Amino acid sequence: MSEHRKSWKPYAGKNDPCPPLKEKTYETPPNLYLGVQEPGLEQYKPADALKKGTLWPALFGPYESPFAPSTRANKKED
Amino acid sequence: MFVYEKKLLYPVKVSSCNPKLAKYLIEQYGGADGELAAALRYMNQRYTIPDKVIGLLTDIAMEEFSHLEMIATMVFKLTKDATPDQIRDAGLEPHYVNHGSALYYENAGGIPFNASYIAGKGDPIADLYEDIAAEEKARATYQYIIDLSDDPDLNDGLKFLREREIVHGQRFREAVEMLKENYSERKVF
Ligand SMILES: [Fe+2]
Numbered sequence: 329m330s331e332h333r334k335s336w337k338p339y340a341g342k343n344d345p346c347p348p349l350k351e352k353t354y355e356t357p358p359n360l361y362l363g364v365q366e367p368g369l370e371q372y373k374p375a376d377a378l379k380k381g382t383l384w385p386a387l388f389g390p391y392e393s394p395f396a397p398s399t400r401a402n403k404k405e406d
Numbered sequence: 407m408f409v410y411e412k413k414l415l416y417p418v419k420v421s422s423c424n425p426k427l428a429k430y431l432i433e434q435y436g437g438a439d440g441e442l443a444a445a446l447r448y449m450n451q452r453y454t455i456p457d458k459v460i461g462l463l464t465d466i467a468m469e470e471f472s473h474l475e476m477i478a479t480m481v482f483k484l485t486k487d488a489t490p491d492q493i494r495d496a497g498l499e500p501h502y503v504n505h506g507s508a509l510y511y512e513n514a515g516g517i518p519f520n521a522s523y524i525a526g527k528g529d530p531i532a533d534l535y536e537d538i539a540a541e542e543k544a545r546a547t548y549q550y551i552i553d554l555s556d557d558p559d560l561n562d563g564l565k566f567l568r569e570r571e572i573v574h575g576q577r578f579r580e581a582v583e584m585l586k587e588n589y590s591e592r593k594v595f
Binding site: 355357358359362363364365378379380381382387388389390391393394395 | 546548549565567570573576579580
């Protein structure tokens with residue numbers, strides 16, 4: 329699981345109508361941790377920065393759906 | 407004064423005609439945490455915020471308008487040649503009856519845009535905390551749309567927009583620190 333994704337295991341009742349999701353996730357993007365940005369941090373090259381949406385690797389928090397097949401497959405491995 | 411540049415902030419590409427995705431995306435057009443609400447919120451708060459952070463709010467407001475333009479382009483591309491059958495399959499009949507193929511400032515449930523989505527409390531800390539929450543809510547909305555969308559080209563644009571919400575959240579958090587006078591230097595974003 330990405331460092332920007334956290335999870336917990338919610339209670340599942342035995343009569344829940346939908347098959348319970350044993351683990352649920354939420355996103356914790358880098359802006360929660362960076363504090364006031366220091367000068368002189370590493371930068372992406374301009375073309376990469378435009379593509380990613382930020383000039384700063386320290387602020388890049390990519391997202392893939394936790395329900396996407398690839399993501400779910402990864403999840404089983406942890 | 408606005409200077410308009412006749413190109414999008416980030417290229418918008420859509421892989422398939424899918425009006426259903428337009429129905430989801432309209433949340434970011436005219437919903438409570440959408441781009442219109444964001445732009446208007448910051449452009450309005452900027453007048454009464456301490457002058458150290460006026461520039462930040464104005465800059466972010468302008469960027470939100472360019473996001474609004476990207477969302478409009480996405481919605482337009484997803485719906486422009488849709489037939490009545492496709493409109494029906496996507497559940498867009500109420501919109502079609504009211505607006506034809508025009509875009510409209512409404513949320514995914516069809517509720518028209520409302521100024522009560524925007525807070526302007528006049529208290530700098532209250533307003534900035536509102537703005538931080540608004541950015542996190544917009545980020546969450548993008549995640550939900552990405553979860554529902556199977557269009558890789560569209561998701562590419564949505565992931566860019568989501569990342570911008572993270573950057574804005576960062577800058578608003580720094581603005582709070584500036585007003586706390588923990589910090590007084592200008593930042594590049
Ligand atoms: Fe934003």
